[in-house]
Amino acid sequence: MDVFTTKKDLIAHISNIKTNKKTIGFVPTMGALHQGHLTLVSASLQQTDYTVVSIFVNPTQFNNTIDLEKYPRNLIQDLDLLKTLSKEVIVFSPKASELYGDNLESTVYDFEGLEHQMEGKFRPGHFDGVGTVLKLFFNCINPTKAFFGEKDFQQLQIVKKLVELEQLEVEIVGCPIYREKNGLAYSSRNERLTDLQRKEAKVIFEVLQNAQQDFGIKSATIIKKEVVEVFKNHKLFDLEYFEIADTKTLKELTSFNPEIQYRAFIAVFADSVRLIDNIALN
Numbered sequence: 001m002d003v004f005t006t007k008k009d010l011i012a013h014i015s016n017i018k019t020n021k022k023t024i025g026f027v028p029t030m031g032a033l034h035q036g037h038l039t040l041v042s043a044s045l046q047q048t049d050y051t052v053v054s055i056f057v058n059p060t061q062f063n064n065t066i067d068l069e070k071y072p073r074n075l076i077q078d079l080d081l082l083k084t085l086s087k088e089v090i091v092f093s094p095k096a097s098e099l100y101g102d103n104l105e106s107t108v109y110d111f112e113g114l115e116h117q118m119e120g121k122f123r124p125g126h127f128d129g130v131g132t133v134l135k136l137f138f139n140c141i142n143p144t145k146a147f148f149g150e151k152d153f154q155q156l157q158i159v160k161k162l163v164e165l166e167q168l169e170v171e172i173v174g175c176p177i178y179r180e181k182n183g184l185a186y187s188s189r190n191e192r193l194t195d196l197q198r199k200e201a202k203v204i205f206e207v208l209q210n211a212q213q214d215f216g217i218k219s220a221t222i223i224k225k226e227v228v229e230v231f232k233n234h235k236l237f238d239l240e241y242f243e244i245a246d247t248k249t250l251k252e253l254t255s256f257n258p259e260i261q262y263r264a265f266i267a268v269f270a271d272s273v274r275l276i277d278n279i280a281l282n
């Protein structure tokens, strides 16, 4: 497995591959790899000839310094894991200064309002950081396809918008959420949960499943109220938001339209660990 830490070496390697008319898949990650990440890598390996996996904890997308400091980093383990998958995996793990140069700042993007909903409200500047780092990666890698998890559904929609706005020649592929046995969506941040929190975090998927069952029977307002109630006196988890929103505009449902696809979105804190999840409703 080839591992690169500099743009120059990665670009040279990729241009070599491309002279042989091979396709490149790209799976951006922040490392501390888990089964959810691996489903993206597998999809990419199936659909393209070579898969670049980036491992980079991107400082510009963190609005909370403690979250950035405490974000799990397991590069050696990540490389061992990726090595077992396929020789067609290429790892890019740059330092921030290598990727950004002297300018560790975000470009300010207008994602036509997608950036102001949900995660955007609670993590100001987050999607500018995501857009900025992806643009840097896309410039080096020039992938044929790039793979993103529906776990970060808002991010997936924003990446599609970025590609449209910047007229990039890459196909964005969304991959389903991969869950632990109890329903908790795999996340690098799960490592920071206590055993009890990790076990009880099944409540997040449970409320999403209940919302899915009740959708069309109860109003969105009632469903939301019931979710708020579940977390009101919860010993382990604090609800940050629960929203039922249009999957295209990400705007909160105000009056139901059967032509529109909706999803329920949730963000919850277990102490300082922030967990997000979502589910399709119709």
Ligand code: AMP
Pocket (backbone or CB within 6 Å): 028, 029, 030, 031, 036, 037, 039, 040, 147, 148, 149, 150, 151, 152, 175, 176, 177, 178, 179, 185, 186, 187, 188
């Ligand atoms: P991260 O390392 O958290 O930035 O995630 C890298 C990519 O993996 C993103 O596209 C995520 O949406 C995706 N991902 C993270 N967790 C999961 C999961 N449980 N199922 C599917 N995709 C995931």
